[in-house]
Amino acid sequence: MPLLKNAALKAIKKMKKLLIISTAIVLFTACTESGEKENNATEQSADTTPKSSPVDYQHVISAAYMGVTPCADCDGIETRVTLFADTSFQLVMNYLGKNPKDTAGLNVSEQGKFKMINDTLQFEGIKSKFIKNDTALIQLDSDGKIITGPLADKFILKKQK
Secondary structure (H helix, E strand, O other), X not given: OHHHHHXXXXXXXXXXXXXXXXXXXXXXXXXXXXXXXXXXXXXXXXOOXXXXXXXXXXXXXXXXXXXXXXXOOOOEEEEEEEEEXXXXXXXXXXXXXXXXXXXXXXXXXXXXXXXXXXXXXXXXOOOOEEEEOOOEEEEEOOOOOEOOOOOHHHHEEEEOO
C-alpha cells in the first residue's frame, strides 16, 4: 500500500512539473509571437506583399484541478480536471490501490467541451457536475446537489498552481 501512495505522490509531482513547464512554454511562445508581429508590421511597410505564416494552435490551460475522491472498494479515485481557454476540457480518473486487471474499463480519460451555467461546470457527454469557485471544483451528486456528510470534503478538487 505505501508503494502505491509513493507512486501516486511521484505522479502528482511529475504532473505539477509538467504543468509548470507547459505554462512557461505558453508564456514564452506568447511573448515571442508579439515581438514577431511588431517585426512583421515593419516589414510590410517596406514590402506591400502580405506575408503569412502557419499558426500553431496550442491549448492554453485556464485552470487545472486535482483530488482523490472516495471509492467503495479501492483507496480512492484520483481525479484530474484540466480546463482550457477554448472551453475544452480533459477529465482523468484513476482508481488507486486496485490490481490493474481489476481497473480495466474503470480508469477514464475523457475530452470534450465544457460550459458554465452560473457557477456550475458541466461537461458535454458526462454526467459529472461541479461547482467552480476561485480555488476549487466541488463535485455534485447525481441530482446536481452538493454532497453532504462526513466525506463531503473528499469531493473537492483543489486548483493546481
